[in-house]
Amino acid sequence: MGKHTVLYDTHVAMSAKMVDFAGFDMPLHYGSQLEEHHQVRRLAGIFDVSHMVVVDVLGTGARDYLRYILANDVDKMAHRGSALYSCMLNEHGGVIDDLIVYFLNEQHYRIVLNAGSAEKDLQWMESHAHSYALGLQRHDDLSILAVQGPETLALLTTLNDPFITDTIHTIGRFECANSDDLFIARTGYTGEDGFELIVPNKRVEALWQQLCAAGFKPCGLGARDTLRLEAGYNLYGQDMDESTSPLCSNLSWTIALQPAERLFIGKSALLAEKERGVTQQLVGLVLADKGILRSHQRVVLADGLEGETTSGSFAPTLGQSIAFARIPKGDYKQCEVIIRDKALKAHIVKPPFVPFNSTKNHKEHS
C-alpha cells in the first residue's frame, strides 16, 4: 500500500480508480479519463495534487540562497505575490527537479516540489543551505488542490467567499495571494486558466466538497497527463532528468544567464555546453498515421539520425496522437516513429500542441 493524501477516502468513495504514482495511491480517473480531459478544456475540473510537497524558505538569506540554487532568477519576480517556474540543477547542468517558486515577502518564499523527487530535492536543498540565514520548512500539514478550466473564475465566484472572490479577480497569471488558511496561485499544469489552492489538511475535505458542489468535476492524474502534454509542459523524470540539461529539454527560456554576475549551480556546465554546441533538442511530434505514440519509441530522421520519444499519448482535444521526442539538433520537419516494427510518419512541431486557454479564446474570437 502506498502513501495516502488526506482525500484518499473521498476519492475511493467517488469511485476513483486508484493507481500508484510516486509512492502515493492517487486517482487515475473517476470513470472516464477522456471525459475529465474534455471537462477541463471546456468547463472546469478539480485535481487533488496533495502528493506534491510544499516547502517554505524562510529568513533573510532566502533570496540569495534561491538565486544560487535555482537556474531561473527569483529577482525576475518584481513584486510580492509573484510566481516563477524554474529548474534546480546539479553541477553538471542536469535537472534535479522542476518547480514553481512563489515570492510571498523578502523573508518568505514558497516552493512546490514534485512528489517523486521531493526527498532528494530536500536533501540537496539542505546541503546547500548552511551558509545562508534561513530555514527550510516542509509542510506535510498542507494539501494542494488545482481548479482548472475556462469556467474556473465563474465557479469560484459562486462560493461567495470574500477572500477567494477578491483574490481571483485581482491576481494575474503567475501571481498569488494568501490569507491565514488559504494560499491561492494562478498557476497550473493543464494549459487552461485556473488556480492552485494550498490549504491546511484539516480544511481540505470541506473545500473539496464545496468545490465539487460548485460544479468542478473531479479529475484524475490520467487527464492531468494528457492535458499537460497537449499544453507542452514537461514531466520531470520522463522528459528531463539529472542526465539532461534544460538546453536540450525545451527549457532554455527558464535559464537566467543575465545578470552575468549571478552564479548559480549548474551555470558553468550550461555555459560550457553552449560553448561546445548543444547537440540535442526536445521537440513535439504529431502522428500523421494511425496509432498511438508512447514514451521510449525510436524516432528516425530523414538523414538516418535517430532519437527517442520521452512522453506520448492520444491527445483528446486534437483527436490524434502526440509526443515529445529528444532528437539531434537540426531543422527537421518530419520523422518516422517505430511502433511494433512499423514505421509511422509524424510531423515535428514546436509545443504547445493546444494553445493556452484555447476554448475560451476561440469563443471570444468567434
Add this chain to the structure above:
Amino acid sequence: MNTLPQDLRYTTTHEWVRIENDIATIGITEHAQSLLGDLVFVDLPALKKGLAVGDDAAVVESVKAAADVYSPVDGEVVEVNVALSDKPELINQEPYGAGWLFKIKLVGELPLSLLSPADYQAMLNEEE
C-alpha cells in the same frame, strides 16, 4: 459485479470467444476494457492472416496503455470489425457485442486452454 455471458468461452489473458459453427468471434472482456479505460485505437489483424493459439493478433490502446490481444484459437482471419477504427469506444460500451474485434475460421479442434464462464469468473475472483 456483472455476470459473464454464459454462451462464451474465455482465456486467461481476458479474451472472449463466441463459437458459431466453424467461425469464432473474438473480443476482450468487460474486465479487460475496464482495466484499460477509454480505448482510442485498435490495430486489427489482416484478413486471411493465419493465427495459432497464443499468437499476437491485435493491439488495443487506451489513452493510458497498449495491450496485446492473443488469438485464442487456430485458424484464419475472415472478418475484422471495421467500425472500431472510427469508434474504438464501442469496446468500452459493448465489449461482448458491437465491440467485437475479429472473426476466425477455425482449423482443427478447439484448444483445451479455453475457459468456461465459471472458470474465468473463478480466475477473476482470485485476482481481486
